[in-house]
Amino acid sequence: MIELRGIVKKYVLGEETVLALAGVDLFIGRNEYVALIGPSGSGKSTLMNIIGCLDSPSAGQYILNGRDTSSLRDDELAIVRNREIGFIFQSFHLLPRQTALQNVMQPLVYRRMPPAERRERAAHALEKVGLGDRLDHRPNQLSGGQRQRVAVARALVGEPSLLLADEPTGNLDSRTSREIMALFDALHSQGQTVVVVTHEPDIAAHCQRTIRVRDGLVVEDSLNPPRAA
């Protein structure tokens, strides 16, 4: 469902040109559970942003669900993000003034969904991540782990074909990290395609496949040994 061919991303900073991605070829199929690992600055986030249609490559071709994204305009990309992608960030990126429920409802606003249906689906998504009793809490009234669960609920509420998480446990302690990963495991077992960026081997071990990135290139792509449950 994801196919990258010769993806290059360059940043021009005055005289200097930074090659964040130096030609990435990658294929990820439906219901895969992939860990993207690599040292800091290797290009993991840049790659994720391109996969998530938040950013566009300087060169190369990215085909998502059979559609070449390089021909899409800004607003078409916004629609793809809204319908196909669920994004989870290291620093949660919740809307600070809105309640958990309102945060989770937000992607559905852009689908022009009627409020009642939106509310129902958002409440259901929050229940799935174990926050059924925190609907009206604002982000600053929630713990880090709870905030990330809200973010997961928000990513899932639109039933995207692809769940992307960029260091989702980077700001969490090891216990809450395990809880979040357990959530991903469950989602994957229900058929969700999941890609997780991490630099922690523990986290990567949850996945079935590990892709290692270094200096903007894929240097290793291997299947993990099945985990003992």
Added chain:
Amino acid sequence: MNLLAEAFSAALASLNAHRLRSFLTTLGILIGTMAVIAVVSVLQGFSDSISNQFSDLGSNTLTLDAINEQENFRTGRINRITFDDVETLRYRVPGISRVAPIIVPQLGGAAYRGRTTTPQILGATEESQDVLGVDASIGRYITASDDRNGRRIVVIGVDVRDELRMPKNPVGEYLLIGREWFRVVGLLEKRGEIFGFSQDNRVFIPFSVARSLTGTFERPFMEVSFTVENLAELAQVRERANRAVRLSRKLAPNAEPDFEIKAADSFIKQFNQITATATAVLAGIVGISLLVGGIGIMNIMLVSVTERTREIGILKALGATRRDILIQFLLEAALLSLLGGLVGIVLGLLAGMGIASLIPNFPPAHVPVWVMLAAAGFSALVGVVFGIAPASKAASLDPIEALRYE
């Protein structure tokens, strides 16, 4: 529709999050609209009362009046309307239905049981009742028979009655005007004041009596109001009357006229013109203040966009299109400005009412609904116009850079 209502409540919530700042930002708009509404309400109340007082003069009424320049008064060669002019209008101009001459004889004051006063003394015919819209509230007005028979009767104004301490119903009392006794037959309807001058300190006596009491060589001040039969012919009748009076006054064909024929509503027109000028000046001032207010809104909205860069990034990551973001910020600016406008309208109304009630004898303030709607609409429009720059800045943010913004 639904979507708009929602964007609306989101905008409200966002303004509510910075209440004080929102209020200060919209102060320019608030003060601007408040100023307009206050001034318009006072002007409009004033103009309403003027129009009401003059509306008795029908729109089919014309008035013949002499023209006198500064020069005429200095040299004493004062132009007057003459009895011949009255006859001319009465018999030589087709299309005129009623002619109501008013003569101002120089008779002196009025006295009653040792008290004296100096009212305006006017000689009028029966026709003045309809043509000038004067009437008696007690007793009766001058009739054709009074005029024909030269009866020494008088219809007096409320001020005259009160000044002379006559009974509430003065009908049947005798009044000394100049050196003649007049029997009071009626009390005029109260008219109130125009520009602070009482319209009730006057008396009407029959035209023929006033004329006979005027010395042969005196040329009293006179004015003739007349109505046209057919309102559609007003302009033609006016022109016909103009030609006939030129003839009766023996003016050379190319001589400047020493008289004029005015439409009765010309005063109202003149007044409305003054009001319109004042309104135009006001509109200019308001335009400037709204411009300043609008710039304030633009400024604070730009700050707000910068502050909320990350939030905008999040919304874009969740699938907001440029248009979604644009509408959100435009609506916020419009709402901010509109709220300022609405508060300004309310405060302006209160201020107008306060001003009108502080000045004695001033008519009550009044604002037409359309002015309020226009003020509200205009303030919202200012918000939209000055919200365009900040909103399009927000809409065109790059999602990745916006998300990374600290």
